[in-house]
Amino acid sequence: MLKVTGIPTTEDVAGVTPPIERLEKGPCAVIECYQKIPCNPCATSCPFGAIVRDNDINELPVIDWEICTGCAICVVNCPGLAIFTVDLSKPGKAMIKLPYEYLPLPQVGEIVDAVDRGGEVVGEAKITKVQEGKAFDRTRLVWLEVPREQAMIVRHFRQKE
Amino acid sequence: MEHREIVVVGGGPAGLCAALQAARLGAKVLLLEGDDRLGGQLIKQTHMFFGSEKQHAGTRGVDISAMLVKELKSMDNVEIRTNAMVIGRYDDGALTVDENDEFKLIYPEKVVFATGASEKMLMFANNDLPGVYGAGAVQTLMNVFGVMPAKKVLMVGAGNIGLIVSYQLMQAGVEIAAILDAGPQIGGYLVHASKIRRAGVPILTRHSVKEAIGTDMVEAAVITQLDESWQPIEGTEKTIECDAICLAVGLSPFADLFWQAGCEMKFIPELGGHVPSRDENMETSIEGIYLAGDVGGIEEASAAMVEGYLAGLNAAVSLGYGLAEAEGLRADLKDQLNDLRSGPVGDKIRSGLAKLQDD
Amino acid sequence: MSNKEYDNTIICRCEDITRGELHRWIDQGVTNLEELKRLSRATMGPCQGRTCRQLILQEIAARTGVPISEAIIPSYRQPLRGVTLGAIADMKLDEEEKPHEK
Numbered sequence: 001m002l003k004v005t006g007i008p009t010t011e012d013v014a015g016v017t018p019p020i021e022r023l024e025k026g027p028c029a030v031i032e033c034y035q036k037i038p039c040n041p042c043a044t045s046c047p048f049g050a051i052v053r054d055n056d057i058n059e060l061p062v063i064d065w066e067i068c069t070g071c072a073i074c075v076v077n078c079p080g081l082a083i084f085t086v087d088l089s090k091p092g093k094a095m096i097k098l099p100y101e102y103l104p105l106p107q108v109g110e111i112v113d114a115v116d117r118g119g120e121v122v123g124e125a126k127i128t129k130v131q132e133g134k135a136f137d138r139t140r141l142v143w144l145e146v147p148r149e150q151a152m153i154v155r156h157f158r159q160k161e
Numbered sequence: 162m163e164h165r166e167i168v169v170v171g172g173g174p175a176g177l178c179a180a181l182q183a184a185r186l187g188a189k190v191l192l193l194e195g196d197d198r199l200g201g202q203l204i205k206q207t208h209m210f211f212g213s214e215k216q217h218a219g220t221r222g223v224d225i226s227a228m229l230v231k232e233l234k235s236m237d238n239v240e241i242r243t244n245a246m247v248i249g250r251y252d253d254g255a256l257t258v259d260e261n262d263e264f265k266l267i268y269p270e271k272v273v274f275a276t277g278a279s280e281k282m283l284m285f286a287n288n289d290l291p292g293v294y295g296a297g298a299v300q301t302l303m304n305v306f307g308v309m310p311a312k313k314v315l316m317v318g319a320g321n322i323g324l325i326v327s328y329q330l331m332q333a334g335v336e337i338a339a340i341l342d343a344g345p346q347i348g349g350y351l352v353h354a355s356k357i358r359r360a361g362v363p364i365l366t367r368h369s370v371k372e373a374i375g376t377d378m379v380e381a382a383v384i385t386q387l388d389e390s391w392q393p394i395e396g397t398e399k400t401i402e403c404d405a406i407c408l409a410v411g412l413s414p415f416a417d418l419f420w421q422a423g424c425e426m427k428f429i430p431e432l433g434g435h436v437p438s439r440d441e442n443m444e445t446s447i448e449g450i451y452l453a454g455d456v457g458g459i460e461e462a463s464a465a466m467v468e469g470y471l472a473g474l475n476a477a478v479s480l481g482y483g484l485a486e487a488e489g490l491r492a493d494l495k496d497q498l499n500d501l502r503s504g505p506v507g508d509k510i511r512s513g514l515a516k517l518q519d520d
Numbered sequence: 521m522s523n524k525e526y527d528n529t530i531i532c533r534c535e536d537i538t539r540g541e542l543h544r545w546i547d548q549g550v551t552n553l554e555e556l557k558r559l560s561r562a563t564m565g566p567c568q569g570r571t572c573r574q575l576i577l578q579e580i581a582a583r584t585g586v587p588i589s590e591a592i593i594p595s596y597r598q599p600l601r602g603v604t605l606g607a608i609a610d611m612k613l614d615e616e617e618k619p620h621e622k
Contacts, residue, residue: 038212038503
C-alpha cells in the first residue's frame, strides 16, 4: 500500500492511466500523483493548459489527455518527480520519458536494467535520448524504450555495472 | 549600543521574507544571522519546492534563498549582519548580540524572531557513538561543505526531512540501507517516498532503531518492529550494516528568546512543543515582538516564507509604513497560508493552530 | 525502552548523564527539570538543553505520569551560548542613550 511502502497499488496506477487508444496515438503524460498536497507547478508549467488544478492547489491534478501533447514540460517541473510520459505509437514498443536527477547520466544507446515502482529489475531498456536544458533546471529527461507490455510498469532504471 | 527600527532575528526563509517585506514598505531593517551565511535550511534544499508560484513552487530551495538574498542586498534600507547571533533579550527590550566575538547591545522598536527549530534526538543504546547524526548535520556536511558523511546510511524517520535527505544522499552516491518510521504510515509526501522506493530503498513503517553497534564508530544498527502501542516486538530484531545512523525524528521550535522576553507560551505537540501565542498578525502577547516560521510551529518552508512576509508587513505597518497597501497585502498572504494549510496534509498544523486559540 | 539495558544510554550528551542516572534522581523525588538541572547539571552544557531537554521531559512524564504540558519548564537564561567575559567587558555602552533610564 502506497502510504506504508511508497509503492502505489495496481488500482492506484489504473486510475491515472490514459486509455490505450490515446497512448497509441503518441506520447501522453501520466500523472502519478495520489496524495492531496499543496502544489501546482504541473498546471502552471503546461504550455497547452492541459492540466487543471485551478480552484484549490490541494486538489489532485486533472489532465485532459486529448489536449496533452506529451511534451514532458510538466515531467521536469513536477517537484515530486511523479509525472512520466508514455508513447505506444511504435508497434511492440513503449517509449517512456522519465525525470532523472542522478549521476552519471546514461549514454544514448546504452542498455540499462529497467526497474519498476518497487525498485525491482523487470527487464532491460534502451536509452534513446537524454535531454537537458536551462528550462529543465538540472532535472534530466531520460527516454527509455521498453517492451510494450511494460509501458505502465517501468518507472526507473539502473545502469549496469 | 544601537537603536533600530525593525530587527529581524534569523536569516532563514521566514527571516529573509520578514526583512524583505518590511523593507519593501520602507522600514529600516537590520537582519541578524548567527551563522556565517544567510538562507538557513533553504541553502541545503536542492529539490524543487511545492506550493504555488507565489512561494516559488518548482524552484529549488537553494535558488529561492539566492533570489531573496539578492533582493535584500539591493535595498538601501536593509543592513545584513552575519556571524551575529542574538543571545539574549532583556526586559527593557534590549537584544544582546554576539557578533564576531564582540558583545553588542541593540534596542529595536519592533523585533521579528524567526529563529527556526532544533532537531529532536532519539534514545537508543549507544546513541553517542560517532556516526549517529541529525539529518540537518548530514545536509550541512553534504550540501554546504561538500563532505560525504558516510557510505551507507540508516535513515530514521520517513517524514519529509528523512525522505528528502535520503534522496540527497543517494544523489551524492551514498547508499541508503533503509528508511525506518515508528508510525504506521509514511509521514512525508508520498511522491518523495515513491521516488526513493523505485530507486530500491526499503521503507519500513512501525520500525525503530534499538541499538547502534560499533567500537569507535557506527558499524551496524539493530532495528526492531513496533506494535500498535509503539512498543518493540521481541524477536523482531534485525541487524543492518551501516556506517551512519541519521535521525530525522522531528524538530523542536527554538523559542528561547520568547521565553526570555516573557511571552505567553503554550505546549502544543502538533506544532512541535512549546510555542509562543500570537494574534493573526503574528504578534506575540508582548507588543512589538513578532514571530515567523518554524519557531511558531513546525511546517514546510513555503509556509515559513509567507509567515515571514506577514510578520514583516505587520511590524512595518505598526511603525506607520505601507498603510495604503497593507490591507491588500495582508489579505493575499492570509489566503496563501490558507491555501498551503487547507488540504489533508495541513490537518496537523490546522489543529495545532486551533489549539493555540483555545484558552 | 523500559529495560535495564538502556540504563547506560546517554541522555544529556554535554554533561554525560545517563538514563539510569536520570531515573535514580526521579525515584528520589527530583521530578521536575528545574530541580534536576541544578542537582545534575543536565541541560546545562554547551548545547543548553537543545538536544536533551525534550528527551528528559519525556522521561520525567513517563516515569511520573505528569504530562509535559503540565511540567515545570526551567528559565531560559541569557546568554543563549557561551560568551567570554572579555567580550562583555569590552562592550560599548553609551550611557546617555539607555532608553530604560529615560
